[in-house]
Structure formats: structure tokens, C-alpha cells
Amino acid sequence: MCPASPSDKTNRGFIIPIGGGEDRVKEMQIHRRFVELSGGPDAFIVVIPTASMLDTTGEEYDRIFSGLGAGHVAVMPISRRTDCDNPEFARLLDKATGIFITGGNQLRLSAILGGTPLVTQIRRRNASGVPVAGTSAGASIMSEHMVAGGQGNEAPAEGAVALAPGIGLTNAVIIDQHFTQRNRLGRLLTASSFNPFLIGLGIDEDTAAFIGPDDVLEVIGSGTVTLVDASQMTHSSMWDAKPGEALTLLGLRLDVLGEGCRYDLKARIAYPPDDHPALCTLPIAET
Template identity: 55%
Template sequence: MPSKIPDGGQRGWIIPIGGAEEKENDPAILRRFVKLCGGLDADIVVIPTASRLRDTGERYEKLFRELGAGRAEQMDFDTRRDAEEDGRLERLAQATGIFLTGGNQLRITTLLGGTPIAKLIRARNAAGVHVAGTSAGAAVLSEHMIAFGEEGSSPRAGSVRLAPGLGLTNRFIIDQHFRQRDRFGRLSTALAFNPFAIGIGLDEDTAAFIGPDNELEVVGSGAVTVIDANGLQFSSMDQVEERQPVCLLGLTVHVLVAGATFNLHTRRASAGGLSPQKE
């Protein structure tokens, strides 16, 4: 469950990124994250635990510093015991921003799930600290996470497996590399189980910056596909077999590009800065 927001405070931003975000020429997403975290006053902790590559954490440390962050340090976890260690907890409690890298989302949840570190990430976010994640790091942000799934098919009963995520919010379910890996079917399937959540499909190099007011704004070169099952007339998920396609009637879909917004509370989409339609 998401942590309670302290009276008079406001939640920090939650920033799922679709993976493969631009790092060299015009790193709009990472730059905005650094700015949000305080720029020169930023203190960003990078958690590279999802990744099995040695240099993932260092790479982001360097990137964030180049983008003007006052401080950026990685904090890796090899065992669940690491996630109870006082030194790490104290260090994380100072951060103004937390960044989860890509890799395998189940490495994050199996190592951190249920530990004091996971609890602290939720609590710090509720207290105003911004939490971003890319690819696997994006998937884990919400309460319900896509752990595995098939790509490139219509919604099918067995095409997606959910698992509990870090649980900063339960308002949405994230899917990343969205169009690059054709995940419309699996994200729709994830919603078909219980349509209360909103599906957020993030293209690569595209982020949803979700403010304390639950207004989502798109940054990056691709699109964010919002699947809103609130008006769902019918789902056959309760009666289909493993390999059968699922019947889903009445999904609302918005394809948002940079500058466009979606309010997770009112479920209203807006084109943002794009000039309003004339006809």
C-alpha cells in the first residue's frame, strides 16, 4: 500500500520512463529529473539492482553529475540483508531523488520487497522525494507490476503475469518499451483482471512525469499510451481459457506526446501546449 502523505505535505513526483532514454545529445528526461530534484542541491541515489551489468550505476552517477546534480551516488543491493543495513537506510533518507535503473524488475522486487529499504522508498516519496525508474525500474513503481508477458498478440488470458511492485501508488499499471515491443495486448490483459487501474504504456525515450496532483505530463521523443478501462462495458476475463483471446468492450485510449497531459484522478486528457483543434 502507498505510504500516507504527511499532513500539509505533498507526495514527490513519480516518474516512470519507457527505457532507452536519450543520454547524450538532448537528455530531456534525465535533465528534467535532475532539475526537479534540486539541480545543484540535488542528492540523487541511483539503485542499479535490476541490472546485472557492472557499470550501470556508475554510468548514471556520471550522467546526473554532468547534468548538474550536486550529488549522485549509486547504492546497490546483493542480498536482502543489505536492504536492512543502517548505513544504507541513513544514506537513502537524505536523498532528494531516487532513480531505479533498468534490468529485471524481479531482481528489484525479490531483493527489496518487504525490506526496510522498500518501505523507506515509499515513505520518502510520500514525504516529497521524487522517484524515477527506467524500464524495469519503471515497472516496479506501482502496486501491481507486470512481471512477465507475451508481446505482439491480442489480449489473451495467459498473456501476462502480475506481481506486487514497490507500491508507490496503485492508480496505474506500467508497461515499458511499449510500442517497440508491441505490448498493447498484454497491458490491456493486465487491466482486464480488474479495471480499476489505468494502463500506462511508455515508449522508449519517453517518460510520464506524475506530479503530486496526479497530473501526468509527457516528456521525450515517443508517445505515452493511456488505456483507461473505467468505462469498460464488458470483460470476458472471468470465463476465458488460458490461450483464448479476451473480449474487452469500451476501452478509452489516449496517445499522448510531449507536452500532453492526463489527470489520473479526473481521467481527463489534454493536448497541453499543442494548439487546440480548429474544426
């Protein structure tokens, strides 16, 4: 499944995976930027709290985005597959200028939303310019190939990571979150090495990758985004490793990006702050 195709006249909306645990009380620069990209006072933000088991999660984001000046916020309380048939939700997504997917369990997200018309609609809205942000599980779900589970605190190993299909807003990257905090390098390296066309994107807590319509991402937040590029790998033992055996992966490129850095996902080039053309200023969603 490829990302839905933008029409000729619009650019894809930002894709904004957040590593979880982002600041929700102080500067809130990640949420603030998302609200701005969604249109600020003209924004119509739709929150999908499905990954979470808490009833209050949607309300909390309503409060945050409204407090940051979003014109309108709507929560879609989807907790089972039949909820996805609610025509009211389809109408909300049609109006959306920004979509936010909360944290929780990404398999709950993919199992409940996967294959429903709502996902098709989210993909189309993003393709037509609407930014989609997600935190923690909501970040993982965004890519075509999703990290569904696996061990932290382990070296790369054949069984270290479990993949599942995500909603496919991008197929350039595979995303892991709470990256440094939960010691997930091993499982991200494993995921990247399954097929090195995938760039591994390890996002720390309180940190986000704002992936622009031009497939250049910018880092915002207090932590780092780690990019694993296995495309120049000279040797991998992946294909014949025994279960649980430590993997050999030679010739990986690693870029650790702090705030303000950018990374061109097409060219696989990292840029330090202030060393790249101005932020992508392509027009956002037309509603």
C-alpha cells in the same frame, strides 16, 4: 498496500516512470528534468542499480546526473537481500532528494528489495516529497500492481501477462515499458481488464510520464504514452476465457499522448499541450 500518506505539510514527490532506452547522450531532457526536480546543484540523488546485472550501471548514472549538474550522486550497490540491512544505505536514503531505479529485471528488483525496510523508506521519502524515477524495470516496479512478465506480439489473452506486487508508490496505474517497441498493447489490455480500476500506462522508449503530486502526469520524450481506461468497458470475456483464448474487451478508451500532453489520473481526462493549468509547481522535498 496503499501509497504511504504524505504528512499535512508536504506533497508527495513526483513519480517518474520512463519507458527504457532514454537518450543518455544528447539533450537528456528526461534525466535533466529529474535532476531539476531533485534540486539541481542542491540535489542528493541516490541510484538503485539492483535490477541490472552489470556492475557499471550505477557508475553510468552517476556520470549522467553529475554531468547534468546534480550536486551529489550516490550509488547503492544492492545485489542481495542482506545488502538491504546496510545502515549506510538507510542514511543515504534519509539524505536523498531524488531516487533513481535503473533498468534490468523487475522481478529481481521486487525479489531483492520487496518487504525490506529500504522499500518502506523509499515509500516514505516519496510521500514526503522526494521524486522517484525509474526506467524500464525500474518503471514497472513503481506501481502497486506490477507487470512481471508476459508476451509481446500477442492479442489480449487470459495468460498474456503475469502480475506481481510492486513497491506501490501509486495504485492508480499499472505500468508497461518499451511499449510500442515490444508490442505490448495486448498484455497491457489484459492487465487493465483484470480489474478496470487500474489505468494502463504504456510508455514508449525515450519517453517518461512525470506524475505530479496532483496525480496529473505530463509526457516528456520522443515517443508516446498510451493510456488505457477500461472503466467504461461494456463487456469483458476475461472471467470465463479459456487459457490462451483471445479476449473480447468492448468499450475501452485509448489516449495516445505525445510530448507536453497531460492526463489527470483521478478524473481520467487527457489534455493536449497548452490546454491545462501550468505545470505542477508544488514544493519538492524538504531535506
